[in-house]
Amino acid sequence: MAGLQDIRRRIRSVKNTQQVTKAMKMISAVKLRKSQERLVALRPYASKMMEVVRRVVGRIRGDSEIQPGPAAQAFLSPREEKRIRVVLVASDKGLCGGFNANVLKAATAFVSECQAEIVHVDVIGKRAAEWAKKRRLVPAGEYLNIPLAGFQRVVTEISQGASEQYHAGEIDALYVIYNYFNSAVAQTPTVFRVFPMAMDRTHEGRDAMEVPHLLEPDPNSVLETLLPRFVETELLRNLLESSASEHGARMAAMDKASNNAGEMIAKLTLTMNKIRQASITNQIIEIVSGANA
């Protein structure tokens, strides 16, 4: 009865795997809650900030009286996009379904379609770093194993660096590629341009009655604190979106794995019982036919 032994061993092995996936699912659920809470709290602030900055920038862009400072230049005097900086956000660990594959696919598509030269790549997460290496894009900034509490530091570093680069004429735009968090089970890979800011008609002089903002005490002191704050807020939001997406994706993947393991155990148990029953039936037949003889 070697078959029976084998099946028993397989059931034990699948059960072990199931325990691991169940534990990972629960850990991801806790981490998801933490990231999601911070993301949901930040989103209203970020969207208000976006709205305000769009309104202010839309109306004062092209105002010859304002001499923009280093941080404001990226917003107020957009240049033709020839050289760009890209921030790619993925995860450090795998086992999270299509999370990394999707965002890296979006990154690949972006790189191949992009007209401008990519002069600076920041990678966040080991998977993003591996992707960049495969494509011989040497990452200028590599951020691995960043905990939730470390996001602010990363964000400040990138934001300051990027606005200095714009000021120095080294880059013309800053892009972020990340997973947007729709819900715990759905993420959308997203390419987002932080600056120069995309303006459509709704933001540019939407209401002729409205005049440009007074910037008090003076334009530069307001813009030079507001705009870096805006860049940081957006980057922080993007990192949180990605973090929540990652844990959501992992939770969903591990839930599915646990279910599959359960199904497999049920099938194997059924086969095992059939074999056992068959052997018992055989033995009975042997005994009965032996007694008859």
Add this chain to the structure above:
Amino acid sequence: MSQLIKLEVVTPERPVFSAEVAEVQFPTAARGYYGILPGHTPLMTEVGDGLLYYFQEGQKHWITVFGGFAEVGPDRVTILARESETMDMIDLERAEASRQRALKLLKEAQTEHDMANAQAKLDASLIRLQAAGHPSGHGF
């Protein structure tokens, strides 16, 4: 011209307040208090630390604000605060403890940097106590 202003206060931690009000007064970083009535010209400025007052049906209410930005339009005031609390969010005991701690730090401060830090902490705790109508907050 509409008779009310849409006042919205948000912080990175949470949306704090949103309502239609008749008048807003908020502290700015550079120029003291600004009073905003409906129909105000568009304005963008930095917010200081202190109490933001708003008027609803003739009643004066207030919330705390600590730094950030204010955008004013004819029918809206949007405050992107670094920190902000409504009255029910203030923890009186914590604010009082923080005031005591700040006073102690202020006495022990060696450098100007320590001094400024302690003073900022003291100011923040006093603003919270004043907001909650606590005796220690008076005479601020």
